[in-house]
Amino acid sequence: xxxxxxxxxxxxxxxxxxxxxxxxxxxxxxxxxxxxxxxxxxxxxxxxxxxxxxxxxxxxxxxxxxxxxxxxxxxxxxxxxxxxxxxxxxxxxxxxxxxxxxxxxxxxxxxxxxxxxxxxxxxxxxxxxxxxxxxxxxxxxxxxxxxxxxxxxxxxxxxxxxxxxxxxxxxxxxxxxxxxxxxxxxxxxxxxxxxxxxxxxxxxxxxxxxxxxxxxxxxxxxxxxxxxxxxxxxxxxxxxxxxxxxxxxxxxxxxxxxxxxxxxxxxxxxxxxxxxxxxxxx
Amino acid sequence: xxxxxxxxxxxxxxxxxxxxxxxxxxxxxxxxxxxxxxxxxxxxxxxxxxxxxxxxxxxxxxxxxxxxxxxxxxxxxxxxxxxxxxxxxxxxxxxxxxxxxxxxxxxxxxxxxxxxxxxxxxxxxxxxxxxxxxxxxxxxxxxxxxxxxxxxxxxxxxxxxxxxxxxxxxxxxxxxxxxxxxxxxxxxxxxxxxxxxxxxxxxxxxxxxxxxxxxxxxxxxxxxxxxxxxxxxxxxxxxxxxxxxxxxxxxxxxxxxxxxxxxxxxxxxxxxxxxxxxxxxxxxxxxxxxxxxxxxxxxxxxxxxxxxxxxxxxxxxxxxxxxxxxxxxxxxxxxxxxxxxxxxxxxxxxxxxxxxxxxxxxxxxxxxxxxxxxxxxxxxxxxxxxxxxxxxxxxx
Numbered sequence: 001x002x003x004x005x006x007x008x009x010x011x012x013x014x015x016x017x018x019x020x021x022x023x024x025x026x027x028x029x030x031x032x033x034x035x036x037x038x039x040x041x042x043x044x045x046x047x048x049x050x051x052x053x054x055x056x057x058x059x060x061x062x063x064x065x066x067x068x069x070x071x072x073x074x075x076x077x078x079x080x081x082x083x084x085x086x087x088x089x090x091x092x093x094x095x096x097x098x099x100x101x102x103x104x105x106x107x108x109x110x111x112x113x114x115x116x117x118x119x120x121x122x123x124x125x126x127x128x129x130x131x132x133x134x135x136x137x138x139x140x141x142x143x144x145x146x147x148x149x150x151x152x153x154x155x156x157x158x159x160x161x162x163x164x165x166x167x168x169x170x171x172x173x174x175x176x177x178x179x180x181x182x183x184x185x186x187x188x189x190x191x192x193x194x195x196x197x198x199x200x201x202x203x204x205x206x207x208x209x210x211x212x213x214x215x216x217x218x219x220x221x222x223x224x225x226x227x228x229x230x231x232x233x234x235x236x237x238x239x240x241x242x243x244x245x246x247x248x249x250x251x252x253x254x255x256x257x258x259x260x261x262x263x264x265x266x267x268x269x270x271x272x273x274x275x276x277x278x279x280x281x282x
Numbered sequence: 283x284x285x286x287x288x289x290x291x292x293x294x295x296x297x298x299x300x301x302x303x304x305x306x307x308x309x310x311x312x313x314x315x316x317x318x319x320x321x322x323x324x325x326x327x328x329x330x331x332x333x334x335x336x337x338x339x340x341x342x343x344x345x346x347x348x349x350x351x352x353x354x355x356x357x358x359x360x361x362x363x364x365x366x367x368x369x370x371x372x373x374x375x376x377x378x379x380x381x382x383x384x385x386x387x388x389x390x391x392x393x394x395x396x397x398x399x400x401x402x403x404x405x406x407x408x409x410x411x412x413x414x415x416x417x418x419x420x421x422x423x424x425x426x427x428x429x430x431x432x433x434x435x436x437x438x439x440x441x442x443x444x445x446x447x448x449x450x451x452x453x454x455x456x457x458x459x460x461x462x463x464x465x466x467x468x469x470x471x472x473x474x475x476x477x478x479x480x481x482x483x484x485x486x487x488x489x490x491x492x493x494x495x496x497x498x499x500x501x502x503x504x505x506x507x508x509x510x511x512x513x514x515x516x517x518x519x520x521x522x523x524x525x526x527x528x529x530x531x532x533x534x535x536x537x538x539x540x541x542x543x544x545x546x547x548x549x550x551x552x553x554x555x556x557x558x559x560x561x562x563x564x565x566x567x568x569x570x571x572x573x574x575x576x577x578x579x580x581x582x583x584x585x586x587x588x589x590x591x592x593x594x595x596x597x598x599x600x601x602x603x604x605x606x607x608x609x610x611x612x613x614x615x616x617x618x619x620x621x622x623x624x625x626x627x628x629x630x631x632x633x634x635x636x637x638x639x640x641x642x643x644x645x646x647x648x649x650x651x652x653x654x655x656x657x658x659x660x661x662x663x664x665x666x667x668x669x670x671x672x673x674x675x676x677x678x
Contacts, residue, residue: 020407
């Protein structure tokens with residue numbers, strides 16, 4: 001298995017110029033002949049934040065509280081992360097089948113196709129992040145030392161997304177149903193991932209269940225370290241109806257990291273093993 | 283010891299006819315069925331499997347050119363796809379020593395919305411070139427393609443010829459050690475094709491090993507040192523160029539009219555004055571005698587044609603030449619004499635004949651009644667041999 005990963009890394013590194021060109025192609029194509037141009041990069045996160053606000057507004061009204069600026073900041077931070085995950089998977093799943101003319105005719109390490117989809121999405125998300133950095137101070141977010149966790153969390157997010165992209169693009173090549181499954185899962189996934197809500201709102205048991213989603217640790221970690229200034233080394237609890245409910249537990253981060261790195265190893269090994277069959281089965 | 287660049291040892295490749303399971307819904311019942319019946323031995327052919335390659339072996343010496351020829355479906359492309367790592371052989375092994383560059387579907391990496399310039403960098407990278415190398419060769423690529431000022435126009439506005447020329451030019455600047463070429467020399471107009479052939483000759487001169495797949499026997503004869511003929515996945519002939527090419531013509535599925543059920547006219551003989559399988563210098567004067575007999579009185583227009591590969595060189599018939607049909611009485615035998623000069627470039631030509639009556643029924647035909655190999659006149663080049671002479675002392 002590790003021989004496969006080594007071989008894969010070497011070949012992709014040798015073809016880094018190809019990765020760059022394919023990423024550039026994907027980015028250019030997204031904005032060529034598109035009237036909104038780079039506005040598209042912030043449009044999707046904005047929409048997510050807006051939907052979140054409507055839900056949070058309804059929840060606040062029901063419980064007799066009001067929406068505060070920190071709520072908007074929370075949703076904005078997690079919304080950008082989620083938009084990255086959805087966008088990257090959407091493009092990456094179709095990346096092998098969509099480039100079948102290349103896959104059947106020219107040899108190159110096929111990993112570069114899903115990787116370039118993730119890279120192109122990273123570019124979009126970078127624009128979203130810059131926008132976020134500009135907006136957050138207006139939402140009452142101030143600098144914290146805990147923000148040092150953010151780079152690690154971003155790396156984990158990219159790793160986890162890349163692992164899922166490798167796995168799904170390969171699965172979709174053999175079974176075209178995968179594309180539809182991914183579409184549905186991504187559509188409803190926002191309700192299974194704490195974007196519009198916090199795990200603690202589900203009670204202790206619900207919070208622990210929500211933490212089983214590897215994205216929970218990453219996205220909640222981003223929110224807590226950026227908006228709340230919480231150091232992720234320590235657990236955090238809150239009182240919900242007088243009951244002490246977990247908001248953050250440090251093992252979430254370890255769990256997400258294991259999922260991201262393990263997923264990356266497993267997906268790369270699988271991709272390598274099946275790659276010789278691609279041209280024949282596509 | 284000779285230096286072998288590509289060595290293939292007993293390569294077999296199996297394909298499945300018909301649909302594979304492409305969705306999970308089909309896979310699950312199939313998997314259940316397989317488990318119930320137990321696994322099958324993998325080397326055994328199922329009824330819907332077929333061999334695309336059967337026991338193919340050959341070696342190519344460094345710096346030489348091998349032509350792979352064969353009719354459609356013979357397994358040529360499968361073989362190339364294995365050599366370029368796109369497919370895995372079912373069994374057998376191969377070794378390639380050196381960096382491989384493939385000229386197969388040279389425009390596959392193009393994206394229609396990108397400009398020519400952007401596509402040069404994209405396609406170059408897909409073919410395995412480094413960015414710095416592409417930048418260094420960029421001007422040469424554009425120059426070779428003849429795209430000129432249109433290089434910053436999106437490729438979707440290009441004509442198909444421009445598309446192919448640009449694609450070929452990128453691939454032509456790969457500078458591999460082993461070059462695999464699949465039927466791409468037929469892109470572009472006459473001038474560009476000539477450019478491609480000259481480029482190939484240059485590549486060969488520089489010591490590159492070439493594997494060349496083509497249906498164009500002229501190109502194979504002009505460029506290759508040896509050849510392999512594939513037929514239904516097997517090596518049907520191998521070795522000396524002219525022999526393999528002539529074998530290709532023999533196995534060829536040429537035009538064949540449907541001969542009537544009870545023909546009344548039959549050919550007795552058809553031969554040139556020098557024989558039926560001859561080698562002549564260009565410009566040679568030949569006479570072909572076609573003798574046939576009729577069982578009943580009939581009006582005929584016997585035909586005569588010369589073919590080179592898939593190309594018709596000359597095609598005519600008695601009535602077209604003389605303006606009236608030939609009347610043959612019952613039991614009568616006659617001989618037609620077709621005479622001509624072989625004003626043709628070097629190559630292998632097949633001479634054929636057929637006997638057609640005025641109602642359009644075919645009594646007899648032969649695609650290869652004679653085979654004429656025309657030799658080379660090294661003093662002149664070109665598409666036709668016109669018997670050009672230069673008179674001495676004519677300079678005013």
